[in-house]
Amino acid sequence: MRWLLILLGSLALAQAAVTPGWVRLVPPVVKDTAAYLTLENRGKTPLRLVGAETEVAERVSFHQNNREHRGGQVVLGMRPLPYLDIPPRSKVEFRPGKYHFMLEGLKRPLKAGEKVVLVLKFQDGSRLQVILPVEER
Ligand SMILES: [Cu+2]
Numbered sequence: 083m084r085w086l087l088i089l090l091g092s093l094a095l096a097q098a099a100v101t102p103g104w105v106r107l108v109p110p111v112v113k114d115t116a117a118y119l120t121l122e123n124r125g126k127t128p129l130r131l132v133g134a135e136t137e138v139a140e141r142v143s144f145h146q147n148n149r150e151h152r153g154g155q156v157v158l159g160m161r162p163l164p165y166l167d168i169p170p171r172s173k174v175e176f177r178p179g180k181y182h183f184m185l186e187g188l189k190r191p192l193k194a195g196e197k198v199v200l201v202l203k204f205q206d207g208s209r210l211q212v213i214l215p216v217e218e219r
Contacts (some may be wrong), residue, residue: 097123097124097125097127097129098121098122098123098124098125098129098168098202098204098208098210099121099122099124100119100120100121100122100202100210100212101119101120101122101173102119102212102213102214103117103118103119103120103176103177103212103214104117104118104119104214104215104216104217104219105117105118105185105192105198105214105215105216105217106118106216106217106218106219107192107193107194107216107217107218107219108188108192110191112188113186113187113188114184114185114186114187114188115184115185115188115192116178116182116183116184116185117142117176117182117183117185117198117200117214118176118177118178118182118183118214119176119183119200119212119214120173120174120175120176120177121168121173121174121176121202122168122172122173123168123169123170123171123172123173124171125170125171126170126171127170128167128168128169128170129167129168129170129204130165130166130167130168130204130205130206131144131165131166131167131168131202131203131204131205132164132165132203132204132205133202133203134183134200134201134202134203135200135201135203136185136198136199136200136201137189137199138185138188138189138190138192138198139185139186139187139188139189140186140187140189141185141186141187142183142184142185142186142200143162143163143183143184143186144162144163144166144176144181144182144183144184145160145161145162145163145181145182145183145184146160146161146163146180146181147159147160147178147179147180147181147182148160148161160182160184162184163181165205166181183200185198192216193216194216194217194218195215195216195217196215196216197213197214197215197216198213198214198215198216199211199212199213199214200212200213200214
């Protein structure tokens, strides 16, 4: 039974693929930053991203940028998503102006060029570890 669970986990991992991205370098006083990457579902079934974590921040959420019209003005904002579905054989781009991972409550200032490990968590219990460089852009 145990090896069967492990096998199922690795199948799910093979379903998700990541195109390497980056983490935005922020000034040391700023406690939140954003991470970007492209998440691909190579499988035949939907893939649901339900969470993420990293050792360098208290919490990781994922946000969608949105623009709202309020009183004749365009307000740019972002809203947290409880989960994100990636349809079979398609990709979701986390990039500025679209989706991003929010690394909230940085435990220490990040340095340019350093590698941050981000763990993506899926509804089926599988996890995918991604290594992202910190970049000034
Ligand atoms: Cu955000």
